[in-house]
Amino acid sequence: MVSERLIVGRRSPKIESLSERAYQSIRDNILRGRYPLGAALSRRQLAEELRMSFLPVSEAVQRLEIDGLLESKPRVGTRVRIPTRQDILERYALREALETQAARLCAEHADEDGRQGLLKMGFHLDQLYGSGGDEEFLFSVHTYHLRFHLRIAELGANSLLRGAIEREQVLVFNWLFDTAARQRSLPPRFHSELAAAVTGSVEDADRTMRTHIRHGMDRVMEAMDMSTAENGWRSPRKTRGSAAKTEKRP
Numbered sequence: 592m593v594s595e596r597l598i599v600g601r602r603s604p605k606i607e608s609l610s611e612r613a614y615q616s617i618r619d620n621i622l623r624g625r626y627p628l629g630a631a632l633s634r635r636q637l638a639e640e641l642r643m644s645f646l647p648v649s650e651a652v653q654r655l656e657i658d659g660l661l662e663s664k665p666r667v668g669t670r671v672r673i674p675t676r677q678d679i680l681e682r683y684a685l686r687e688a689l690e691t692q693a694a695r696l697c698a699e700h701a702d703e704d705g706r707q708g709l710l711k712m713g714f715h716l717d718q719l720y721g722s723g724g725d726e727e728f729l730f731s732v733h734t735y736h737l738r739f740h741l742r743i744a745e746l747g748a749n750s751l752l753r754g755a756i757e758r759e760q761v762l763v764f765n766w767l768f769d770t771a772a773r774q775r776s777l778p779p780r781f782h783s784e785l786a787a788a789v790t791g792s793v794e795d796a797d798r799t800m801r802t803h804i805r806h807g808m809d810r811v812m813e814a815m816d817m818s819t820a821e822n823g824w825r826s827p828r829k830t831r832g833s834a835a836k837t838e839k840r841p
């Protein structure tokens with residue numbers, strides 16, 4: 592990542608892999624909702640939790656700030672960033688622009704094997720969403736959901752567009768929004784229908800993907816408004832055992 596290298600400069604491979612591990616692990620905990628929006632994160636406690644030194648953790652935190660998942664204030668600390676209304680609208684619009692085009696290209700370019708594979712993935716994803724489960728299970732469902740949407744972009748055979756979807760993290764933010772809004776279930780056949788549409792006509796692909804992306808947006812906006820209202824900047828509290836502390840939310 593160019594921006595990351597600009598900030599941290601040259602590092603040893605060992606630090607680099609530790610920092611990557613810290614990055615993944617903190618990001619996963621944000622996506623799981625273990626570190627909820629607004630949660631104060633202490634670098635020292637993160638380092639303890641991850642059994643790492645301060646340096647790789649600091650680098651990971653810097654990267655997550657660039658991603659827009661964390662934010663820091665001098666003398667106050669670091670917390671999981673609470674997106675503003677405007678951020679959310681812009682994220683949705685960006686996702687719609689990128690993924691609707693990916694859907695159109697998928698309808699135009701996917702070969703027969705690709706189409707069949709995607710239909711199977713959609714069906715499987717619907718089953719997963721319908722089966723409930725614990726936090727770990729939900730994490731694997733979200734991971735599969737992300738792969739499903741990336742697969743559509745791959746079948747569209749435009750590597751620049753696929754790259755933009757990953758780089759802009761539109762699917763990661765979608766996951767974060769779902770977690771924050773506690774959106775755990777989706778309409779029946781939600782992804783089977785999307786898979787059928789993006790392997791059908793270009794018009795269908797476009798329309799169905801657009802509707803798919805906007806689904807649940809109101810609920811997300813509402814959940815984020817609540818987070819903003821409840822979470823001003825707070826200093827990290829000194830507690831043992833967890834790097835994240837937040838007040839209980841209803």
Ligand SMILES: [Zn+2]
Binds near residue numbers: 736740782803
């Ligand atoms: Zn989806």
